[in-house]
Amino acid sequence: xxxxxxIPIGTRGRPGRGSGTDRPSSAARGLAGGKPxxxxxxxxxxxxxxxxxxPRKAPPPRKERxxxxxxxxxxGTAPARTAERTPLGGITPGEWLGAFQFxxxxxxxxxxEPQLARFLAFLRRRVTGExxxxxxxxxxxxxxxxxxxxxxxxxxxxxxxxxxxADNVPAEGGALVVSNHSGTLPMDALMTLFTVHEAxxxxxxxxxxxxxxxxxxxxxxxxxxxxxxxCLEDAExxxxxxELVGVWPEGFKGIGKPYGERYKLQRxxxxxxxxxxxxxxxxxxxxxxxxxxxxxxxxxxxPALARVLGVPYLPITxxxxxxxxxxxxxxxxxxxxxxxEPIRTDEFDDGAADDPMLVFNVTDQVRETIQQSLYxxxxxxxxxxxxxxx
Amino acid sequence: MSAxxxxxxxxxxxxxxxxxxxxxxxxxxxxxxxIGVDVVPPRGDMGDVSFVRADIRxxxxxxxxxxxxxxxxxxMSVIATPGSAGGRHTMKELNVIGTMQLLAAAQRAPxxxxxVVKSTSTVYGASSRDPAMxxxxxEPRRAPRSGYAKDAAEVESYVRGFxxxxxxxxxxxxxxxNVIGPHVQSPLTSYFRLPVVPTVLGFDPxxxxxxxxxLLDVMTLxxxxxxxxxxxxxxxxxxxxxxxxxxxQRASVKLPGFAVGxxxxxxxxxxxxxxxxxxxxLLTYGRGIDxxxxxxxxxxxxxxxxxxxxEDFGRSLTPTGGYAVRLIDRASGLVDTGLPGxxxxxxx
Numbered sequence: 247x248x249x250x251x252x253i254p255i256g257t258r259g260r261p262g263r264g265s266g267t268d269r270p271s272s273a274a275r276g277l278a279g280g281k282p283x284x285x286x287x288x289x290x291x292x293x294x295x296x297x298x299x300x301p302r303k304a305p306p307p308r309k310e311r312x313x314x315x316x317x318x319x320x321x322g323t324a325p326a327r328t329a330e331r332t333p334l335g336g337i338t339p340g341e342w343l344g345a346f347q348f349x350x351x352x353x354x355x356x357x358x359e360p361q362l363a364r365f366l367a368f369l370r371r372r373v374t375g376e377x378x379x380x381x382x383x384x385x386x387x388x389x390x391x392x393x394x395x396x397x398x399x400x401x402x403x404x405x406x407x408x409x410x411x412a413d414n415v416p417a418e419g420g421a422l423v424v425s426n427h428s429g430t431l432p433m434d435a436l437m438t439l440f441t442v443h444e445a446x447x448x449x450x451x452x453x454x455x456x457x458x459x460x461x462x463x464x465x466x467x468x469x470x471x472x473x474x475x476x477c478l479e480d481a482e483x484x485x486x487x488x489e490l491v492g493v494w495p496e497g498f499k500g501i502g503k504p505y506g507e508r509y510k511l512q513r514x515x516x517x518x519x520x521x522x523x524x525x526x527x528x529x530x531x532x533x534x535x536x537x538x539x540x541x542x543x544x545x546x547x548x549p550a551l552a553r554v555l556g557v558p559y560l561p562i563t564x565x566x567x568x569x570x571x572x573x574x575x576x577x578x579x580x581x582x583x584x585x586x587e588p589i590r591t592d593e594f595d596d597g598a599a600d601d602p603m604l605v606f607n608v609t610d611q612v613r614e615t616i617q618q619s620l621y622x623x624x625x626x627x628x629x630x631x632x633x634x635x636x
Numbered sequence: 637m638s639a640x641x642x643x644x645x646x647x648x649x650x651x652x653x654x655x656x657x658x659x660x661x662x663x664x665x666x667x668x669x670x671i672g673v674d675v676v677p678p679r680g681d682m683g684d685v686s687f688v689r690a691d692i693r694x695x696x697x698x699x700x701x702x703x704x705x706x707x708x709x710x711x712m713s714v715i716a717t718p719g720s721a722g723g724r725h726t727m728k729e730l731n732v733i734g735t736m737q738l739l740a741a742a743q744r745a746p747x748x749x750x751x752v753v754k755s756t757s758t759v760y761g762a763s764s765r766d767p768a769m770x771x772x773x774x775e776p777r778r779a780p781r782s783g784y785a786k787d788a789a790e791v792e793s794y795v796r797g798f799x800x801x802x803x804x805x806x807x808x809x810x811x812x813x814n815v816i817g818p819h820v821q822s823p824l825t826s827y828f829r830l831p832v833v834p835t836v837l838g839f840d841p842x843x844x845x846x847x848x849x850x851l852l853d854v855m856t857l858x859x860x861x862x863x864x865x866x867x868x869x870x871x872x873x874x875x876x877x878x879x880x881x882x883x884x885q886r887a888s889v890k891l892p893g894f895a896v897g898x899x900x901x902x903x904x905x906x907x908x909x910x911x912x913x914x915x916x917x918l919l920t921y922g923r924g925i926d927x928x929x930x931x932x933x934x935x936x937x938x939x940x941x942x943x944x945x946x947e948d949f950g951r952s953l954t955p956t957g958g959y960a961v962r963l964i965d966r967a968s969g970l971v972d973t974g975l976p977g978x979x980x981x982x983x984x
Binding site for chain 1: 764765766767768769771774836837838839840842873874875876878879880881882883885893921922924960961964965967968971
């Protein structure tokens with residue numbers, strides 16, 4: 247093997263055919279003006295008139311190099327060989343298998359075989375429909391494998407989401423996460439979904455506006471990733487079922503507010519989320535999201551066109567209609583998500599949910615908590631895009 | 637006469653489910669006689685059921701109830717599609733006027749003790765504003781304006797009126813999810829039997845099914861001992877339409893909603909499939925009904941889950957798709973057996 251490895255490929259600038267020997271053929275020497283003399287390793291100049299030397303050196307290289315050139319040299323019928331090089335004919339099934347295994351190892355790592363088998367089993371399960379969804383249409387498998395995987399780079403690399411107070415999210419049992427809403431497109435809901443799953447391992451079940459369930463594609467994606475309609479019945483049902491439910495009570499008023507009103511909480515609906523929490527006696531976890539306001543600064547609205555399209559607002563941002571689809575790329579603001587202290591609701595009386603005054607009070611309490619925490623987070627923030635450099 | 641057993645009048649026995657139900661009821665304990673009523677005679681074997689050819693749309697039915705000393709009326713002749721009746725007009729007459737006449741006759745029958753009405757979960761409608769699961773107390777978000785759903789809603793309102801006027805009669809209203817099974821002929825089963833199933837682009841509705849055997853069981857249970865009230869009846873769990881089609885290995889094509897609707901009406905006019913307009917809503921938004929009351933109030937536990945009922949239905953169909961499954965199976969066969977282990981893969 248030792249001598250096999252020192253055989254050079256190419257001629258290193260000397261005349262010749264690069265056959266690995268240091269001695270060019272006589273024809274080559276003739277062309278080059280015969281500068282170097284024949285070198286030592288293959289001393290016999292016996293076959294000088296043959297275009298390529300057929301030296302005794304030939305057998306050792308055959309071990310390492312592809313097998314085609316060697317018979318060519320031996321037989322000496324060079325032109326006949328090229329015709330047989332059909333595109334696929336030269337690759338044996340064994341070589342295909344080897345290449346496939348190499349590729350599999352590259353993609354799935356060292357234990358590629360069980361990995362690939364698992365992946366195929368997953369594919370098969372999807373294609374045959376042998377998976378379960380819950381009564382809201384939530385498909386945990388797709389959510390974990392695709393939705394979360396797709397959100398991860400956005401959350402970690404693009405918005406660089408920081409999470410504060412993740413311990414405030416209960417590890418089990420029903421709870422209602424109430425958040426401010428902003429950003430023209432509900433990117434904050436998606437990031438909250440990802441963050442909660444990342445921090446606690448629980449799936450946040452968002453409550454979405456009925457527009458979400460009216461739109462094609464979005465509606466099926468929403469149900470698949472755990473959302474359901476924001477109505478009292480569904481909220482209570484989910485909370486009673488021990489789910490972690492996310493709600494954005496500002497709704498379109500919050501998400502579609504102009505850039506000038508950023509971080510000013512809008513009215514919190516009619517407080518329906520509070521009565522749902524009161525009825526099911528689950529804690530309310532206030533969540534303040536900083537950074538989402540700046541992703542699509544809303545500077546204008548086309549109400550007439552929005553009405554025609556049946557959407558609550560049609561945004562104009564510094565980039566959106568002007569740059570076309572490129573304007574849909576959110577600005578990479580730095581995000582902070584802060585989960586506040588849970589507000590307990592199990593200390594109230596049974597009829598508390600039907601007491602409008604109490605419901606309003608608790609709603610205001612939640613709203614104030616989020617607003618205060620938004621202000622303090624904004625105070626700590628130095629710049630929009632770098633957040634608080636430490 | 638009804639001292640030792642019940643005398644049950646069953647409407648709508650000419651259809652397969654009605655006939656089988658009447659037979660099963662006649663064979664069950666505690667039932668003395670079963671009288672089947674319909675405008676056309678049933679095709680199959682009726683067993684011990686005595687058939688009376690009568691139209692529930694005219695007052696003759698009152699005479700039948702009075703003469704036979706009927707103490708239980710089971711109304712299951714609300715039909716879903718005009719196809720069998722011969723037009724929407726006739727269908728509406730059969731459903732609404734038939735129910736009115738039947739209930740009017742029942743109201744005059746002093747010996748009546750029970751009324752069981754098979755209704756449908758279609759009364760809840762299907763829209764984007766629906767809650768995930770309808771309980772019995774919820775109203776549809778949008779009142780149905782036409783078709784089967786409207787008929788069913790009207791039938792239910794007559795039944796509620798009857799319950800108010802005859803508080804001594806136990807009235808059980810069963811809102812059944814889509815009944816499915818190898819023998820069921822319904823708009824939904826004929827939809828799934830299409831060689832290429834059109835689905836609404838971008839929507840994946842949740843569906844619930846009730847197996848035909850479970851339907852017969854719950855109707856029998858309702859005749860024997862059931863409290864008054866309205867009950868949602870469905871198999872456990874939900875199944876997504878895409879999932880259902882994958883399980884059937886049925887080829888499907890995604891079309892925009894309006895195209896599915898017009899394709900459906902074309903198919904209906906061509907008599908190729910019984911595609912009802914309400915079905916488009918169901919196939920777009922789906923529907924779920926809560927069955928807590930069925931378990932706790934009625935004490936009924938279906939044998940088939942929604943997925944199980946669908947699987948049983950699927951056995952009668954030959955797959956028209958499923959290429960991807962075969963491809964994956966071949967690939968996994970290769971991985972399991974064909975390839976040498978990783979140690980042999982060092983050639984690369």
